[in-house]
Amino acid sequence: MIEFLTSQFGVSAQFVVSVVLALVVIGAMQGGVAYCIYFERKISAWIQDRYGPNRVGPLGLLQPVADGVKFFFKEDVVPRHVDKVLFILAPGMIMFVSLIGFAAIPWGGQLQLGEKLVNIQVANPDIGLLYILGVASMGVYGVVIGGWASNSKYPFFGAIRATAQMISYEIPMGLCILVVVLTMGTLRLEDITQLQTGYWLGFIPQWNMFLHPLAFLILFICVLAEANRAPFDLSEAEQELVGGFHTEYSALKFGMFFLAEYGHMITSSALITVLFLGGWHLPWFSWTQPEATQWYAVVAKMGVISAKIVVFLFLMMWIRWTLPRFRFDQLMRLAWQRLIPVTLALFVLTVGLLYFGLHRSPVWALSGNAVIVVVMLVSAGTVGKEVTGRQPNLPRIQESPGAAALAGV
Amino acid sequence: MLIANIDSYAPIVVVALIALTMAAGMLTLAHVLGPKARHGSVKDAPYESGMPPIGSTHRRLNVRFYIVAVLFLLFDVEVIFLWPWAKVFHAAAANGVTIPLENGGVADKGFLLIGMGIFFSLLVFGLLYEWKKGAFRWE
Numbered sequence: 001m002i003e004f005l006t007s008q009f010g011v012s013a014q015f016v017v018s019v020v021l022a023l024v025v026i027g028a029m030q031g032g033v034a035y036c037i038y039f040e041r042k043i044s045a046w047i048q049d050r051y052g053p054n055r056v057g058p059l060g061l062l063q064p065v066a067d068g069v070k071f072f073f074k075e076d077v078v079p080r081h082v083d084k085v086l087f088i089l090a091p092g093m094i095m096f097v098s099l100i101g102f103a104a105i106p107w108g109g110q111l112q113l114g115e116k117l118v119n120i121q122v123a124n125p126d127i128g129l130l131y132i133l134g135v136a137s138m139g140v141y142g143v144v145i146g147g148w149a150s151n152s153k154y155p156f157f158g159a160i161r162a163t164a165q166m167i168s169y170e171i172p173m174g175l176c177i178l179v180v181v182l183t184m185g186t187l188r189l190e191d192i193t194q195l196q197t198g199y200w201l202g203f204i205p206q207w208n209m210f211l212h213p214l215a216f217l218i219l220f221i222c223v224l225a226e227a228n229r230a231p232f233d234l235s236e237a238e239q240e241l242v243g244g245f246h247t248e249y250s251a252l253k254f255g256m257f258f259l260a261e262y263g264h265m266i267t268s269s270a271l272i273t274v275l276f277l278g279g280w281h282l283p284w285f286s287w288t289q290p291e292a293t294q295w296y297a298v299v300a301k302m303g304v305i306s307a308k309i310v311v312f313l314f315l316m317m318w319i320r321w322t323l324p325r326f327r328f329d330q331l332m333r334l335a336w337q338r339l340i341p342v343t344l345a346l347f348v349l350t351v352g353l354l355y356f357g358l359h360r361s362p363v364w365a366l367s368g369n370a371v372i373v374v375v376m377l378v379s380a381g382t383v384g385k386e387v388t389g390r391q392p393n394l395p396r397i398q399e400s401p402g403a404a405a406l407a408g409v
Numbered sequence: 410m411l412i413a414n415i416d417s418y419a420p421i422v423v424v425a426l427i428a429l430t431m432a433a434g435m436l437t438l439a440h441v442l443g444p445k446a447r448h449g450s451v452k453d454a455p456y457e458s459g460m461p462p463i464g465s466t467h468r469r470l471n472v473r474f475y476i477v478a479v480l481f482l483l484f485d486v487e488v489i490f491l492w493p494w495a496k497v498f499h500a501a502a503a504n505g506v507t508i509p510l511e512n513g514g515v516a517d518k519g520f521l522l523i524g525m526g527i528f529f530s531l532l533v534f535g536l537l538y539e540w541k542k543g544a545f546r547w548e
Contacts, residue, residue, distance in 0.1 A: 072438060081454070123424075152456060174488045185503060186496075247456055355518060
């Protein structure tokens with residue numbers, strides 16, 4: 001089949017594999033997203049001591065199918081007061097963005113096809129990491145266009161909040177990923193995975209998680225904020241804004257916002273997995289090593305990366321139903337006065353390690369992380385302290401601080 | 410070289426086409442399959458929890474949102490500068506690669522470190538300045 005296509009149409013075996021994989025992954029993601037919603041409801045039910053969906057099919061397993069069909073047959077309202085073109089464009093756009101993000105994720109290492117090695121990856125550009133980051137930041141457009149086009153107050157406020165939040169958390173996210181780039185020296189996600197397949201002391205896998213735990217943690221926090229997940233779901237805080245930016249949406253257009261959110265969660269979980277948890281690498285098993293290129297090894301690797309993604313999805317849902325929501329000023333303070341300084345310090349640390357050739361040395365990296373954590377904890381009570389309640393003596397924001405005022409930072 | 414690039418970027422175009430088809434198809438199908446939307450003065454009003462809407466939607470917002478947008482522009486552009494530098498610095502520091510300069514000298518890891526040090530201290534200085542200026546005060 002592949003030989004026929006390559007000889008008849010002049011496309012490479014890699015291209016054929018890429019297109020097949022793209023179709024498979026898009027299909028799997030749509031199914032995965034539908035079942036994410038099911039598990040979200042089941043997990044919230046377990047946490048709140050309820051049953052959750054249990055009527056459609058055994059254990060309610062057919063609920064996503066029923067929901068999907070229902071979405072299609074609902075009245076598709078476009079209210080008269082909205083900007084019609086943008087109103088219809090917004091869910092399409094957010095869906096589009098959530099569907100193209102996965103293209104640079106390496107799903108299963110390499111496969112031996114005849115004499116050629118093909119990557120089990122839809123596309124492997126030199127700038128794979130920048131591609132994913134770029135697509136992720138396009139997600140904000142769907143939100144802001146939807147909120148603006150709704151021409152209604154709640155969606156508008158939701159969209160403005162979501163925009164401020166998503167752009168603020170993009171900076172620490174970029175810096176955390178930069179720590180990995182500095183350590184690995186490549187932006188190709190397949191290469192980043194392969195560089196993590198060694199062992200320290202013969203048994204500890206060389207995953208970046210063990211080198212830069214702080215960056216890993218901050219990246220996870222930023223991913224929650226980027227996906228508008230609790231405790232960062234201020235854009236759709238039900239008690240304040242009804243439904244946030246999708247208040248005016250109904251039927252499948254609302255469903256598309258929902259699907260896109262879960263698609264975004266899956267892609268970002270895959271990204272964290274690749275950057276910090278070794279992607280498809282499972283230590284000590286010969287099938288999940290970079291040398292194994294048989295078809296069953298590829299299947300095993302896909303299973304491993306999917307399992308890691310599922311762990312992250314579960315973690316996100318667990319957090320959503322456990323933690324209360326932030327207040328908006330707390331949210332912004334966390335981004336600008338906590339995460340950005342810490343990630344800047346992490347960047348300096350990594351540059352220093354790299355300069356002395358210690359960038360793959362866990363002892364030095366971990367001690368650096370420990371120093372940053374200690375400084376963070378010591379300064380937490382004094383720097384950028386939260387101001388709450390009535391403040392009659394709050395100092396005025398200075399009009400022109402000058403050098404003298406800066407000295408007292 | 411060209412073929413290698415086609416192999417690494419062409420699939421992205423294919424994925425984009427699939428995604429575009431799916432998004433457009435879903436919007437169209439929902440429009441065709443769903444019952445025709447009925448309109449009415451109450452149903453078409455902006456949803457404000459049942460209260461009659463007062464005033465225009467696009468009212469003036471808190472200026473802080475604007476400040477955040479400006480800060481983001483500055484910081485994101487600055488962070489983007491770090492990306493190519495990171496790649497080059499890794500090559501220089503880990504593999505000993507040096508880059509010849511126009512004046513005959515070479516840029517090694519120390520040169521790159523000093524260059525980024527100046528840029529980075531400007532970035533940090535900007536952050537401290539905004540902090541002192543009260544740009545992050547949301548109370």
